[in-house]
Structures are given as structure tokens and as C-alpha cells.
Amino acid sequence: MNIIAVVLISFGLFFFFVGTIGVIRFPDALTRAHGAAKCDTLGAVLSLLGLIVLKGFSPSSIKLLMVIIFLWIANPTATHMIARAILASSGRENKTLGESKDANKTELTIEEAGEVK
Amino acid sequence: MTSKIIKILSLTVFFVILSEKISLLNIISAVTIAYIVFKINTTNTNIKKYFSFHLILKWIFFTGVLFKEVVVANFQVAKIALSPSMDIKPIILDYHSKIKDEFLLTILSNAITLTPGTMTVDIHDNLLKIHCLNETYANSLKDIYMEKILFDIEGELNV
Numbered sequence: 001m002n003i004i005a006v007v008l009i010s011f012g013l014f015f016f017f018v019g020t021i022g023v024i025r026f027p028d029a030l031t032r033a034h035g036a037a038k039c040d041t042l043g044a045v046l047s048l049l050g051l052i053v054l055k056g057f058s059p060s061s062i063k064l065l066m067v068i069i070f071l072w073i074a075n076p077t078a079t080h081m082i083a084r085a086i087l088a089s090s091g092r093e094n095k096t097l098g099e100s101k102d103a104n105k106t107e108l109t110i111e112e113a114g115e116v117k
Numbered sequence: 118m119t120s121k122i123i124k125i126l127s128l129t130v131f132f133v134i135l136s137e138k139i140s141l142l143n144i145i146s147a148v149t150i151a152y153i154v155f156k157i158n159t160t161n162t163n164i165k166k167y168f169s170f171h172l173i174l175k176w177i178f179f180t181g182v183l184f185k186e187v188v189v190a191n192f193q194v195a196k197i198a199l200s201p202s203m204d205i206k207p208i209i210l211d212y213h214s215k216i217k218d219e220f221l222l223t224i225l226s227n228a229i230t231l232t233p234g235t236m237t238v239d240i241h242d243n244l245l246k247i248h249c250l251n252e253t254y255a256n257s258l259k260d261i262y263m264e265k266i267l268f269d270i271e272g273e274l275n276v
Contacts, residue, residue, distance in 0.1 A: 015191050022198035030248050031207055034236055035194050041231060042191045059137045076230040083238045083248065 005054040012046030015039045029086045037079035044071055125151045167220060172270055179266050183228055186263070190233040197250070205250045209238065212245045212258060218274070221267050228263050 019039025026032045048068050052061045128151035129144070136143055168176065197203060216222055226237040226245055234254030239246040249255040 015195070018191070018195040018198055022194055025198055025203070027203070027205070028207070030236075030238075031205060031250065034234070034248075034250060035198060037230055037236065038187065038190045038194050042187055059134060062134055073227070076227040079230055080226065080237055083236055087238050087246075 001053060001056075005050040008046050008050030008053060012043045012048075012050065015043035015046065019043060029090075030083060033079055033083050033086070037076060041072065041075045044068075044075075121155070125155050128154055164220070166274060167270075172273060175266060175270055175273075179263060179270075182263055182266065183231065186228070186232045190231060193233040206252065207248060207250060208252065208255060209246060209248050210255055210258075212247050214243045214245060214264065215268055216264065216271055217243055218271050221271055225264060225267055229258075229261070232261070232263075233257075 016039060019035050022035025022039065023032050026035060045068050048064050052064050055061050055064075125148070129147045132147040132150055133139060133143065136147070197205065214222065214225060216225060222240065222243060226240055229235050229237050229245070229247060234250040235258060236248045237245050238248045247255075247258065249258070
């Protein structure tokens, strides 16, 4: 049991580490948000799972499960809000979104993302 | 009336789980706090229809797919962050989703944020603005498996 817990927590810490390196190395604000969002979610979840394994079944493990669920919901939402704020303050004009010609077909229109100051 | 009682009871049980002890004073305070929270909560979104009994298998399946995607996404970010030359060309694109329902759209945009190399930046009705790390991720958006599952769920909502 201890070995499983140690493996889980070390993987969680590894992902935290990678996320931190990503935040430092990525070139602009929007790409930094990528690293922060994904790595924080999995890192925190793996660490908490390791703690649950270490503790065994108890009321505190139920609490940790609830923490995992709330984190899973809150983290992408927070990232989305941050990204939206970055986009709004970056000075790129929000071009009016074109209407799709066919409602059932997904179409992709690609525009270059300029450097975010 | 019964739905009110069920809501208050579930909040009470939640409080008792969090406080970890069962005594008379604790239960009285739990019921009081649950009632206050119930009174304060004025949202009218009815989440119950999304988690009805015949959809539970699909939700479990969706969670499994999402977890797999998150693990893959983390390894992708690790690969990009630790590689000496970062080959990223960020683009922002518009994505028209087939889903019309607001609650399911919220779940879809959160799921897209957690999938490899894509991040939802803005949302209008059923049009998502998605920021991608490079074009291969943008092409992988054309057939998201999770959207198919959510589309099935939306189709079965009013059956």
C-alpha cells in the first residue's frame, strides 16, 4: 500500500514540476495557461489519490474525494476565465464571429494568433 | 415539497460527513445550516434531468474517456515543455458545436480545456473560440469523441 501511495504522489509531483517548467518556458501568456491548467489538474488529483491510498477508507478520504471532484470542475473554469481576460486585454480586436453556413457541420476558420504583450 | 426535503437532507448529510461526528448539537446545527443554504440558493437550473437513471452509464463512460484524455494531455505538455526546441505555432479558431444545451456546453468547453493542446477561450451560444498550440491539435478537434457522447446524452434528455 505504501509503495502504491509513493508512486502516485511522485507522479503527481512530477506533473507539478513539468507544469512549472512549462509556465516558465512557454513564450506568451495564453500558452502558459495551457501548462498551468492541465498539469495542475492531474498533479493535484494524483497526489490526493496517493493520500487516500495511504489513509485507507475513512471520513477524511471521502473529504479528499470531494476535493478532487471540486478541483476537476473549478480548474478548467478558472483557466478559461484567465484566458478570456488575457484575450480581452491583449488589444487584438475581437472580430465578429461569422455564421456557419450549415448548422450541422462543424467548420474551422483559422486566424493567426499574434504575440500577446 | 419532497424535492425540498431531499435537498435539505442531502445538504445535512454533506455537513455531517465533513464534521465527522454525530451528536445532537451537531445534527441540529447541520439542519440549520442546510436550511439557510437552501434558502440562499436561488438558482433555477434543474440539474436533476441531466443525471437521471438511464444516462448514468453514459456519464461513467464520459468520465473514463475524459480521464484518459487528461493523462494524454499531461504527457503532451511534458513532451513540449521538456523538449529543447519548442515547435508551437499558437492559433485561435472558431468551433461550431452541435450541442445546444447550456449545461452540456459548459461541460464540453471544460473537457476541451483538459484535452491535449487545446483550450477554450470564449463562448457565444454554441460557438467556441479555441486556442490551439499548433495545427495538428487543431485538426484533431474535427472529431472529438466526447462531443459525440454529450450529443447522445442531449438526444436522450427528453425521452
